[in-house]
Amino acid sequence: MAGQFYSGNRHELLRQIEWCYTHPHGPGGLPSIRGGDRRLVGLVSPHAGYMYSGPVAAHGFARMAEDGRPSSVVIIGPNHSGVGSGVSIMTSGKWRTPLGEIQIDRSLSEAIRRSSGVIDVDEVAHSYEHSLEVQLPFLQHLFDAKFKLVPICMMLQDVRTSLEVGDAIAEASDGKDVVVIASTDFTHYEPRDSAAKKDRKAIDRILALDAEGLIRTVDSEAITMCGYGPVSAMLRAGIKMGAKKAELLKYATSGDTAGPMSEVVGYASIVVSR
Numbered sequence: 001m002a003g004q005f006y007s008g009n010r011h012e013l014l015r016q017i018e019w020c021y022t023h024p025h026g027p028g029g030l031p032s033i034r035g036g037d038r039r040l041v042g043l044v045s046p047h048a049g050y051m052y053s054g055p056v057a058a059h060g061f062a063r064m065a066e067d068g069r070p071s072s073v074v075i076i077g078p079n080h081s082g083v084g085s086g087v088s089i090m091t092s093g094k095w096r097t098p099l100g101e102i103q104i105d106r107s108l109s110e111a112i113r114r115s116s117g118v119i120d121v122d123e124v125a126h127s128y129e130h131s132l133e134v135q136l137p138f139l140q141h142l143f144d145a146k147f148k149l150v151p152i153c154m155m156l157q158d159v160r161t162s163l164e165v166g167d168a169i170a171e172a173s174d175g176k177d178v179v180v181i182a183s184t185d186f187t188h189y190e191p192r193d194s195a196a197k198k199d200r201k202a203i204d205r206i207l208a209l210d211a212e213g214l215i216r217t218v219d220s221e222a223i224t225m226c227g228y229g230p231v232s233a234m235l236r237a238g239i240k241m242g243a244k245k246a247e248l249l250k251y252a253t254s255g256d257t258a259g260p261m262s263e264v265v266g267y268a269s270i271v272v273s274r
Contacts, residue, residue, distance in 0.1 A: 001130045002098055005049045006137055010098040017141045020054035025252045027058055031065035033142060040067040040179060042238040042246075042272030044206060044231055047077065047131040047183045052254045053267040059249040060269040061138045070179040072105045072148045073139060074112075074169055074237075076230035077131030077183035079155035084125025086156040087118050087165060095133070095149060099140040105148035111172035112150065116164050125153045131183040131227065157229025159215050165229075166211065166236025173241060180241075182234035184227025186266030192255050198223045199251065199266040206270055207246045211235040238272040246272045 002008035007016050021030050043060045046053035064070075079088070091109040094101045113119050126132070132151050139147065154165065169180060186202060187195035202223050205214040211232040218228045225231075235243075249271060253264035 001133050005130055005134050008098055013098050013137055014141065016050050017137060020050060020058040021062065023055035023257070025250070025257050026055035027062040031062040031142060033065050034068060036066060036068035038068050038070065038177060039274045040064060040271055041241045041243050041274060042234045043179065043181045044268055044270035045135055045181055045183055046185050046267035047134045048185055048254065048265060048267065052258050052265065053185065055257050056250050056252050056267040056269050057138060060271060061142060063249060063271050064179065065142050069143045070147060071177040072108050072150060074150040074152065074178060074180045075132045075135050075183060076152045076154060076165070076180065076233055077129060078157065078227040078230060079125055079129060079153050080131065080226065081128040082155065083128050084153065084155065085120035085122040087120065087161065088122035088125035088153040089113055089119050090123055090126055090151050091121050095136060095151070097136050097140060099137050100145055102136060102140065102145060102149045105150050108172055108176065109150045112168045115171045116168035118161055118164050119152070119168060126151055129153050135181055135183055154229045159212055162215065162229040162232035163211060163236050166233040167240070169233065169237040170240035173237070180234045180237050182227060182231040184225060184231055186225045186268060188224040188265050189263040191262065192253055192264050195253055195264050195266045199268065203248060203251065203268055203270070206231060206235065207248060209235055209239055209243060209246055235272065242274045243272045244274055246270055
């Protein structure tokens with residue numbers, strides 16, 4: 001998706017990421033890496049083009065910088081294309097962006113696959129999906145290539161599947177230094193007030209660490225949140241990894257970040273911590 005959702009030129013991409021941090025809806029300054037005690041276990045992060053959701057996403061990555069570098073990052077995103085397996089993981093290889101290559105954590109990804117009967121090794125779904133990829137330049141900007149990646153793409157987002165994926169991640173991550181990023185946008189193409197009202201209901205379930213309640217709320221309130229399953233899986237894993245609280249860092253819409261429009265998409269940056 002380089003050249004589409006974010007710049008395909010290394011120099012311009014770095015400038016674009018810095019713009020996200022310094023944008024009026026961003027955290028207000030460039031992040032500084034600290035050697036924290038690694039309390040952060042999960043993150044909700046948006047995945048639209050950087051001009052729309054980048055400033056909101058920057059809040060979560062700024063908090064990651066403060067928390068310290070994890071050894072591995074599991075990124076879970078929805079399957080927008082409908083191509084590939086119901087839940088798809090890659091267990092080997094590298095992902096490349098204009099900022100360089102990231103090695104897949106083979107041992108962790110294979111352990112996650114073995115822990116679940118619903119997760120298939122499948123590269124096809126990832127070939128057409130942007131929701132995981134757009135998180136990578138932010139991570140590379142912070143940590144270079146000093147972390148490993150586990151990519152998981154979810155077409156199936158029902159309660160049973162989401163909880164099983166979360167259980168598998170938690171089991172495989174036991175004793176390891178892992179952060180789980182759930183990639184999602186919230187309400188799609190509604191007036192700003194309507195989007196914000198609906199999104200708050202979903203966000204409240206996330207802040208309550210309520211994995212099952214999030215999916216029920218999205219269904220009952222007809223919230224067009226594309227990655228509710230990945231977020232539910234992250235919450236399930238996070239609780240088993242010791243999470244005690246969630247914090248909303250920023251909510252905004254495409255109408256806020258890119259200029260007024262009659263129909264917007266909602267974005268939120270939320271951290272889940274021990």
